[in-house]
Amino acid sequence: MTGHRTQNTDKKSPGSGFRALSSISRPVIIALWLALLFLPFKGIKAASILFAVLSTFIFLLRFLLDYIKPLKEKLHDARAHLTKRLRITSFQTEGASLIIRYLLLLFIISVPFFARDYFIDIAILAGIYIILAQGLNVVVGFAGLLNLGFVAFYAIGAYAYALLNTKLGLGFWTSLPLSVGLVTLSGFILAVPALRLRGDYLAIVTLGFGEIVRLVLNNWDSVTKGPNGIGGIEPPYLFGISLNGLSHYYYFILVFVALSVFIVRRVYVSRIGRAWVAIREDEIASSSIGINTTAYKLYAFAFGAFWAGVAGVLFAAKMRFVSPESFTFMESVLILCMVILGGLGSIPGVILGAIILVMLPEMLREIQLYRMLALGSGLVLLMIFRPQGLFRSSPLTRAVLRGGKGVSFRS
Amino acid sequence: MFVQQLINGLTVGGVYALIALGYTMVYGILELINFAHGEIYMLGAYLGIIFLGFFTAIGLTSYSLPLALILTFVLSIIFCSSYGFTIEKIAYKPLRNAPRLSPLISAIGVSIFLQNYVMLTQGATDKVFPHLFEEAGFEASSIRVTYIQLFIIAISAFLMLFLHLFITKTRMGKAMRAVAQDKVMASLVGINIDTVISVTFAIGSGLAAVAGLMVAIYYGLVNYSIGYIAGIKAFTAAVLGGIGSIPGAMFGGIFLGLVESLSAAYISSEYKDAYAFIILIIILLIKPSGLFGKSHDEKV
Numbered sequence: 001m002t003g004h005r006t007q008n009t010d011k012k013s014p015g016s017g018f019r020a021l022s023s024i025s026r027p028v029i030i031a032l033w034l035a036l037l038f039l040p041f042k043g044i045k046a047a048s049i050l051f052a053v054l055s056t057f058i059f060l061l062r063f064l065l066d067y068i069k070p071l072k073e074k075l076h077d078a079r080a081h082l083t084k085r086l087r088i089t090s091f092q093t094e095g096a097s098l099i100i101r102y103l104l105l106l107f108i109i110s111v112p113f114f115a116r117d118y119f120i121d122i123a124i125l126a127g128i129y130i131i132l133a134q135g136l137n138v139v140v141g142f143a144g145l146l147n148l149g150f151v152a153f154y155a156i157g158a159y160a161y162a163l164l165n166t167k168l169g170l171g172f173w174t175s176l177p178l179s180v181g182l183v184t185l186s187g188f189i190l191a192v193p194a195l196r197l198r199g200d201y202l203a204i205v206t207l208g209f210g211e212i213v214r215l216v217l218n219n220w221d222s223v224t225k226g227p228n229g230i231g232g233i234e235p236p237y238l239f240g241i242s243l244n245g246l247s248h249y250y251y252f253i254l255v256f257v258a259l260s261v262f263i264v265r266r267v268y269v270s271r272i273g274r275a276w277v278a279i280r281e282d283e284i285a286s287s288s289i290g291i292n293t294t295a296y297k298l299y300a301f302a303f304g305a306f307w308a309g310v311a312g313v314l315f316a317a318k319m320r321f322v323s324p325e326s327f328t329f330m331e332s333v334l335i336l337c338m339v340i341l342g343g344l345g346s347i348p349g350v351i352l353g354a355i356i357l358v359m360l361p362e363m364l365r366e367i368q369l370y371r372m373l374a375l376g377s378g379l380v381l382l383m384i385f386r387p388q389g390l391f392r393s394s395p396l397t398r399a400v401l402r403g404g405k406g407v408s409f410r411s
Numbered sequence: 412m413f414v415q416q417l418i419n420g421l422t423v424g425g426v427y428a429l430i431a432l433g434y435t436m437v438y439g440i441l442e443l444i445n446f447a448h449g450e451i452y453m454l455g456a457y458l459g460i461i462f463l464g465f466f467t468a469i470g471l472t473s474y475s476l477p478l479a480l481i482l483t484f485v486l487s488i489i490f491c492s493s494y495g496f497t498i499e500k501i502a503y504k505p506l507r508n509a510p511r512l513s514p515l516i517s518a519i520g521v522s523i524f525l526q527n528y529v530m531l532t533q534g535a536t537d538k539v540f541p542h543l544f545e546e547a548g549f550e551a552s553s554i555r556v557t558y559i560q561l562f563i564i565a566i567s568a569f570l571m572l573f574l575h576l577f578i579t580k581t582r583m584g585k586a587m588r589a590v591a592q593d594k595v596m597a598s599l600v601g602i603n604i605d606t607v608i609s610v611t612f613a614i615g616s617g618l619a620a621v622a623g624l625m626v627a628i629y630y631g632l633v634n635y636s637i638g639y640i641a642g643i644k645a646f647t648a649a650v651l652g653g654i655g656s657i658p659g660a661m662f663g664g665i666f667l668g669l670v671e672s673l674s675a676a677y678i679s680s681e682y683k684d685a686y687a688f689i690i691l692i693i694i695l696l697i698k699p700s701g702l703f704g705k706s707h708d709e710k711v
Binding site for chain 2 (some may be wrong): 196199209211212330
């Protein structure tokens with residue numbers, strides 16, 4: 001990755017004489033071009049303002065980049081130096097990170113005591129998304145299979161609980177294993193044919209699966225009540241207490257989040273997890289050392305679907321209402337964004353990614369209209385400037401690949 | 412009834428084929444699912460409304476309708492080609508050597524951006540395309556063919572023929588085929604890869620613009636979200652015919668349009684959108700490389 005990056009920048013930087021001229025004319029040309037593109041949608045006045053803003057912006061950006069470049073190199077050297085020294089006294093940083101961890105844990109546990117209901121509500125939602133993102137991370141991050149219809153499993157889980165509860169009157173604890181079992185089974189059913197396909201074909205078939213599930217939910221009126229959705233779902237009972245209070249449910253979700261992180265982590269460092277990483281890195285090589293690639297890909301799909309099912313049941317129990325609107329393609333994209341923002345294959349990264357992408361839209365309520373614009377352009381920028389996400393892949397991956405090339409996504 | 416559905420299917424299929432061509436050309440060269448391609452089609456439809464509105468305002472439409480229409484088409488094509496070109500430069504070119512997933516995510520980002528940009532500037536509600544023609548057409552024993560349908564079928568056929576000739580006969584077409592086969596070898600024999608990729612995006616987007624405009628005229632309604640479903644279906648069509656294969660995309664588009672209108676008429680119209688995916692899954696299971704695609708083993 002980094003090798004390519006430096007090569008590209010070297011190639012781009014033109015000679016110094018040309019640079020002086022182009023540093024003024026190029027931003028103007030680029031800005032003019034972009035402003036012209038926006039012209040039909042914005043009108044002449046807005047386009048000319050855009051032109052003025054863009055040209056100054058690009059000019060400043062180039063100037064800054066030129067200025068920052070040597071500075072950044074210096075900083076990089078200093079950091080390398082520092083980490084070298086820190087390694088000697090690593091027990092100190094370990095102690096510090098332990099304290100930070102305990103403080104974080106304390107904060108998470110004490111949230112319902114000081115936070116407003118609104119915040120707890122969002123935190124619960126974040127918890128559900130963390131479980132979802134963990135599931136997708138298994139499929140995309142660990143095994144390297146791009147699933148663009150992940151939301152289908154989430155939907156099946158939610159609807160399974162909704163139907164079992166409202167039609168058959170089954171309680172949460174009976175429905176949970178049934179629903180999750182059903183979702184895992186549907187993961188298997190999709191995976192068996194789909195895994196014969198490579199890369200992009202797999203992506204598009206999973207996308208199709210997601211759309212089919214949504215269309216069925218939307219049109220099968222006699223069972224799913226179509227676009228109206230199913231309401232009146234019971235919250236879970238625990239020791240005879242109904243968990244309908246926000247703080248109750250917060251802890252309830254917290255337990256599930258902790259379980260999901262724990263289990264996914266254990267599986268990741270097991271033989272199965274290592275097989276997934278091997279398949280992601282090079283399918284042919286891993287099958288030649290005796291890994292049954294089809295079986296392991298199947299496990300990844302079903303295991304990912306399992307967590308989507310859990311999240312779906314929790315979602316239905318929290319909202320006490322499900323409708324097809326919650327399970328669109330955009331939702332799949334959002335979950336994928338969480339995984340990618342956090343860092344493919346990194347468990348802490350994915351947790352952070354989910355939290356950020358749930359919290360951010362809530363914080364940006366004032367500029368609500370523009371937040372999808374920001375999400376779209378943010379994705380592009382993220383891919384260009386930090387494709388590995390906030391966290392690099394976890395230590396296991398690095399240990400597996402020590403001395404090898406960087407983590408790549410090949411499918 | 413059957414013939415009627417056949418004609419309806421052919422109309423929609425022609426549109427799918429035009430969009431599918433853009434997907435397949437880009438995939439053939441970059442191996443990238445250009446998720447933003449559906450949005451280009453949507454932009455084409457909106458540009459049509461904007462330009463026609465402008466021409467009506469300055470009185471050109473009442474002076475000469477054909478001239479206004481031709482100008483609208485030309486302007487939409489130019490703008491959409493520029494959008495395609497610019498998107499490639501901004502969102503895909505920096506990622507050309509990145510892992511496979513990166514440009515795909517970037518494409519999804521572009522798609523979200525464009526959709527919401529149009530929603531913000533043009534509103535979230537359906538936009539009505541100016542009613543230009545009488546609903547005239549042929550009528551023979553309960554079969555009705557409107558002139559608009561004929562127009563769409565003719566234009567699609569013409570553009571496909573044009574593209575076929577471009578790819579097979581011209582120097583640039585040859586270069587495109589070479590780059591699709593092997594980028595490194597093509598650059599070694601002196602083909603400018605960047606130019607070829609830019610031209611590919613521009614042509615694909617131009618075709619999508621025409622498709623968008625024709626659909627806007629056909630249905631009379633445009634919405635910011637039409638790009639997504641049309642894009643997915645066109646991609647399905649491209650995969651159906653074997654992605655990377657140009658005749659495959661043409662065939663796939665028309666086939667998909669026919670299947671959709673026939674099954675909507677004879678089975679159930681509620682699941683109209685699902686048929687495309689069901690067919691896709693079936694085809695991929697029987698012949699994973701598509702109907703016209705070449706299957707090749709993965710190289711180590």
